[in-house]
Amino acid sequence: MAILPVYHYPDEVLRQQVPLEKEIDQSLIDLAKDMAETMYAAPGVGLAAPQVGESRRLIVLDCAPKESPRLITAVNPEIVLRDGESYQEEGCLSVPGYYAQVTRSSRIKVRYLDLEGKEMTMDCAGLLAVCFQHEIDHLDGVLFIDHLSSLKKSLFRRKYKKLQAQQEERM
Ligand code: NI
Numbered sequence: 001m002a003i004l005p006v007y008h009y010p011d012e013v014l015r016q017q018v019p020l021e022k023e024i025d026q027s028l029i030d031l032a033k034d035m036a037e038t039m040y041a042a043p044g045v046g047l048a049a050p051q052v053g054e055s056r057r058l059i060v061l062d063c064a065p066k067e068s069p070r071l072i073t074a075v076n077p078e079i080v081l082r083d084g085e086s087y088q089e090e091g092c093l094s095v096p097g098y099y100a101q102v103t104r105s106s107r108i109k110v111r112y113l114d115l116e117g118k119e120m121t122m123d124c125a126g127l128l129a130v131c132f133q134h135e136i137d138h139l140d141g142v143l144f145i146d147h148l149s150s151l152k153k154s155l156f157r158r159k160y161k162k163l164q165a166q167q168e169e170r171m
Helices: 026-041 126-139 150-170
Strands: 046-048 058-061 072-083 086-090 100-104 107-113 119-125
Touching: 026 046, 026 058, 026 072, 046 126, 058 126, 072 119, 072 126, 086 126, 100 126, 107 126, 119 126
Parallel strands: none
Antiparallel strands: 046 058, 058 072, 072 107, 086 100, 107 119
């Protein structure tokens, strides 16, 4: 197991459209383990393979309370039903230091394969629903900042540049 380096916006690796997985091989299983370790170490509630520079259609999530962790590993995840609207603050390990309110569906049904290749469906609400939508977006090259209004996007770009400059000063 290993903690993987996480790529940050505006790295192009975050903008790829990841193709569907045709089979669940050992490299995908190993990657899922490393991604889970990387997510817990961050700490974060979700991570998608492009964030660690891998073009695989794979996400890991854990939105459960810390005292009762519940890891979800999803291959080829897709949203098959959406309902309602929620507006919650999101952040991303690939956009460090920045948080913003994003509009999402409040309830979703997701379908995916687990690491044994078994098809799973899950009805989600609350943080888990938001997290699934955020992570699946990553597999299509979409970041949460893409959902902001153009005004908020320009504010984000200014603030993020400042944050990056501060980070470089510290290094
Ligand atoms: Ni993210």
